[in-house]
Amino acid sequence: MWTLGIFAGLVLLLAVGLRLNPREVPSPLIGKPAPGFELPLLMEPDKRFSEKNMLGKVWIMNVWASWCPPCLIEHPVVTQLSRSGMAPVVGLNYKDTRDDALPWLKRNGDPYQLIAFDGNGRIGIDYGVYGVPETYVIDRQGVIRYKHIGPLTADVVKNEMEPLVRKLNAGS
């Protein structure tokens, strides 16, 4: 009787534990103001972009790099997301070089409204980036409301991001 109970307990523990994804580290940044930065644009190095430019808008920041295979996998989804006009999608080109990133965009298409260039990854550290691609939803007050780690899927966009963005846009 006892052994059966212990066995059932173990099965339950493993059933829950093995289903959790250890790569998904909960971000302490959710609910906190998006870290400030000012970076040159990928396309026009003499122009700069700051997260403050987006205050007053709900927007999406997608961290990507040309060296990152999953970024290529999520690329159609990001393109779709951007086309849907749900929210402006800003790219953060992370630990990349212009020589690699620009041809990548030419080959695959550029879904972004604009792209900030974080060549040494310093801003990535401020955003707690550890595995590209990563995607953030930032509200009108500049607070991070959502973070997705790993390639975006149509499901994630439809079931998690879309309702959230709609809610944020409807709110004050």
Added chain:
Amino acid sequence: MRAASLVLLLWAGVALAQDPALERRVTNLAHEMRCLVCQNQTIAESNAPLAVDLRNQIREQLAAGKSERDVVDFMVARYGDFVLYRPPLNGTTLLLWTGPFVFLIAGFYFLLRFLRRRQVSAPRLSADDRARAAKLLE
């Protein structure tokens, strides 16, 4: 101009790397932190680009006079308690910290129960049995 700044940067890098006391502090701290890319290594052990960046970040901050506590807070603010190999005791880590002791105590409890039950169920010999055994042994 660019070349000059590069030389300066390199020189600064060499100067930083040559301070053994600082390097020891950097290494000690890096051993306390989990590399998020390759989760079972510390930042000190891993050669993932992010680990290299974070080591440099630790070095820069310590060199700038920040304390170990400041650097740990910097990392936790960005990556959460998960970066620490010795996470603090709080609501979510309560089970993590107390679990082993709970299992140890539960183990002792079951061991005791088992041993006691075995004692009880040991066969008792009646007076008749003893007499028969004594007869057989004679």
